[in-house]
Amino acid sequence: MGVAGAKRAGHRSRTVYEDWLAWLPEEMDQLFDSTRNELESFNLILSVALDEALSLCEERQYVHAVERAAVFGELFDRLATRLSMVIRGIKSHGSHFGILPSVTALSPSNFRGATAQKISTMSSLLARVLFRSRTRFFHKLHALEEIIEELQRQVYAVIVTISHPSTQEPEREWRELEVLAYDLNTCMGEATILLKSYFCALPPQDLESFRQALVEQAPAPLYRIPMPTYPLQEK
Numbered sequence: 001m002g003v004a005g006a007k008r009a010g011h012r013s014r015t016v017y018e019d020w021l022a023w024l025p026e027e028m029d030q031l032f033d034s035t036r037n038e039l040e041s042f043n044l045i046l047s048v049a050l051d052e053a054l055s056l057c058e059e060r061q062y063v064h065a066v067e068r069a070a071v072f073g074e075l076f077d078r079l080a081t082r083l084s085m086v087i088r089g090i091k092s093h094g095s096h097f098g099i100l101p102s103v104t105a106l107s108p109s110n111f112r113g114a115t116a117q118k119i120s121t122m123s124s125l126l127a128r129v130l131f132r133s134r135t136r137f138f139h140k141l142h143a144l145e146e147i148i149e150e151l152q153r154q155v156y157a158v159i160v161t162i163s164h165p166s167t168q169e170p171e172r173e174w175r176e177l178e179v180l181a182y183d184l185n186t187c188m189g190e191a192t193i194l195l196k197s198y199f200c201a202l203p204p205q206d207l208e209s210f211r212q213a214l215v216e217q218a219p220a221p222l223y224r225i226p227m228p229t230y231p232l233q234e235k
Helices: 016-021 026-058 060-098 113-131 133-162 170-201 202-216
Strands: none
Touching: 026 060, 026 170, 026 202, 060 133, 060 170, 113 133, 113 170, 113 202, 133 170, 170 202
C-alpha cells in the first residue's frame, strides 16, 4: 500500500487501478496521505508488538509473552477501530451525497483466516449478481466492516485463551494471532484503495463535508483486552 508515486493521472479514472495512480488536488491529496500514513503507522507498531510476543513465546517466556500479547490486542483494537472509522465515513458520506467510486470485489485468496475467507467469498459471489454499482459499493463496505469486527472478536478470544495457565499447545494459539493480524492488514489495504477511489470521485466542493464525516464516524473500541491479573507459571 505504501506506493509513494501513486498519484499522477490527467483525468477522472474509470478503474480502481487507474484511481490508485490518479492525481489528486492538493487538499484531497493531503487528507488521503495523512489518513493512509496514520493507518500504516498503526499497522507498523502492531507488527512490532506481535513480533515481540511471538519471539518471547518461541523462547517459552510465557509470562512476558502474554503481557506483550495484551499490548498487541489493544493495538489491534485501535487499528481496527480506525479502519472502521474510515469505512463508516465513506459509507455515511457516500449514502448522503450519492458519490460512487470505482470498486472491485473482495478476493478470498487475499485472506488467511477461515472467517475472513468465508465473508469475502460470499461478498465476491454477490458482487457478480449485483448489477447496480451503488449496491456493489456499499455491500463491499459492509463486508469489510463485518470482517474487521469478527477479527476483533477472535483476537480477544485468543488472548483470553493464551492468558490462562492451563492452555495446552500455546504455540498454535499464538500463530492464530499472526493470521488475524495478516487479515487486518488486508482489510487496511482494501480500505485504503477504497478511500483513494472515493477521493477520485469526490467533487472538490464536498471535501470539507467528507473530512467531517471521517471524524464523526469514529466508533468506540469493541473490546478492552485484559492484562493478566494473576501469576502465570513459566512452562
